[in-house]
Amino acid sequence: MNADTNLTTPYFMIDEKKLIENLEKAKTLKALSGVKLVLALKCFSTWGVFDIIKPYLDGTTSSGPFEVKLGHETFGGETHAYSVGYSEQDVRDVADIADKMIFNSQSQLKAYRHLVEGKASVGLRLNPGVSYAGQDLADPARAFSRLGVQFDHIEASVFESIDGVMFHMNCENKDVDAFVLLLEAISERFGDYLNQLDWVSLGGGVFFTWPGYDIEKLATALKAFSERHNVQLYLEPGEAIITKTTDLVVTVVDIVENEKQTAIVDSATEAHRLDTLIYNEPASIAEASEQGQYPYVIGSCSCLAGDQFCEATFDEPLKIGQRLHILDSAGYTMVKLNWFNGLRMPSIFCRRENGDIQKLNEFDYNDFKRSLSQWSVN
Known part of the structure; x- marks a missing residue:
């Protein structure tokens, strides 16, 4: 690949x-x-x-x-x-x-x-x-x-x-x-x-x-x-x-407004980037611009009200379906992944020096189900 x-x-x-x-x-x-x-x-x-x-x-x-x-x-x-x-x-x-x-x-x-x-x-x-x-x-x-x-x-x-x-x-x-x-x-x-x-x-x-x-x-x-x-x-x-080796790539799935515009992405700090939440250290977005004219909260898709990646400004309005790259997302992330809200677990890939992309792991519903119970209930 x-x-x-x-x-x-x-x-x-x-x-x-x-x-x-x-x-x-x-x-x-x-x-x-x-x-x-x-x-x-x-x-x-x-x-x-x-x-x-x-x-x-x-x-x-x-x-x-x-x-x-x-x-x-x-x-x-x-x-x-x-x-x-x-x-x-x-x-x-x-x-x-x-x-x-x-x-x-x-x-x-x-x-x-x-x-x-x-x-x-x-x-x-x-x-x-x-x-x-x-x-x-x-x-x-x-x-x-x-x-x-x-x-x-x-x-x-x-x-x-x-x-x-x-x-x-x-x-x-x-x-x-x-x-x-x-x-x-x-x-x-x-x-x-x-x-x-x-x-x-x-x-x-x-x-x-x-x-x-x-x-x-x-x-x-x-x-x-x-x-x-x-x-x-x-x-x-x-x-x-x-450090600085890994992006968490997400997609904007909705944009809502309540005084501020929030772009909701298909990931969550609570489940996929827990230290962002624990230490209250906002993430950085590759597509953001310090001089941007369009501010957004980058919000998680979990049910936790305060679950957000950061606030950032962009040169152009964000669109549903647009991808964002959350920078520096290797440390204390993959080791802390969890199934909160039954969200889709991020797959893990490596871009090799020659440009090839190697799949290291991916997860599905059966992994979620198996993590909670192993035996059927009559």
Whole structure:
């Protein structure tokens, strides 16, 4: 397939060329710093394009047992297993396929370490108490955080039985200087502990692929940290790998007016782009124009009154049947798709470098039905 004009909306279109541009930046960072990069599956798990990503990264990291299995089966390399709260069965399910098993608390470490020893390298998440996050909901160092062990709660003896630690304190951090300051704070406060370890993961949220980001400055800071504490460093990029690679393509199905004109499209933030709703961060539309004379609310087709993608202006009036491209729609979208209102689930495609369009997945009524019950009711 080499044209998308006949594809049924809504659908995601991943652009291989744009994905490779991000991955080349990741390659540069690795070469300059010595850091290893593992893809954060919580952000992006569309394994149909892992053939593009695998040559550039070192493996995957997870936030739950199914992600561990997916990373192991479809990506390979290093498989890092982490969860905020494991059950014993979770640990048993992934202990044989994980290369690193990272526990969120000292109590979980004590309870389940014996199931992992001899199979995977054991780690513990620490909470640095400092962070860079624009939203309180996504701030790991927020008040009363349950994420990782606080400094004053650390039992020093625990470092005798672990190989590494994981920090996660960034969310969409596009400021390299701010990250360097966080790194220095961690080194100063936790340095004596880090010196006893083999590896340290600094988590995700470092937006090193953002336009203008100083990758060389980041690499210098990472390399210095690694050498100071004699550890192998890891980053867990998610959004940084797939940012600006994917459009959610929708169709205008109606236009209504109530003081403002609303173009209703055949998609919904509640079902297909949930973070737009959760974080109240308006989407961007490729066809919009800052100087446009025709303003519209781009409204979802769900029943939720406040469910809208954004407000935007256009150079020409929108028409029913017109397609719109909702930009930068890869991160935390396909992993969060749901069947709210029984809406049609977006198909997933990839435009390859040669222009061919590859279908990665599509969904129908049977998928919707099967997600709710499996057995017939008499």
